[in-house]
Amino acid sequence: DTAVSQTPKYLVTQMGNDKSIKCEQNLGHDTMYWYKQDSKKFLKIMFSYNNKELIINETVPNRFSPKSPDKAHLNLHINSLELGDSAVYFCASSQGADWRGDRTDTQYFGPGTRLTVL
């Protein structure tokens, strides 16, 4: 009955490798997000998809590519991993749309994926 799930929970890999993190939500939400949390706990948005369409793409290296096969899934693929990519990556989802209206559009977060690049 998990609302937002991510796999894997931990990922340890060598520099230069390519890896993917998967995210699924069963809340029926239209919008999904990827965040990066660094070692100082600073949380920064990377991408957001609304109905499978990319709506937020912050200044993230091209090595990061999100893919949304359907509204319930948003995967993050990372090419040529670097030491600085080590962080916790959080997926989140929300109902989405009408952000300037009177809806809070609460975001629900997954448990996170701790990526360690050696």
Next chain:
Amino acid sequence: GEDVEQSLFLSVREGDSSVINCTYTDSSSTYLYWYKQEPGAGLQLLTYIFSNMDMKQDQRLTVLLNKKDKHLSLRIADTQTGDSAIYFCAERRYSSASKIIFGSGTRLSIRP
């Protein structure tokens, strides 16, 4: 980051009230949020306040919003050991409404 600021640490005695502060700079904020992150877990929404409100109370939680000073606070009454966590303030701006911007988080520790 992006001008949502919080102090990094707060230590309170069990049973006392905790007050976590946040300042922001954008006057177009529509909603302001408080999220809680326990160790090894994702963020959980605690409460939120719409920008036309001054105060919101929800059981042990009281949110105060001072729009003039762009200051948001979260008061936790009767702080318990289970309240130990990192608390993030976040804002949604009308100008970039599809995303919310998080503060750096305040680590709350409880001493006996």
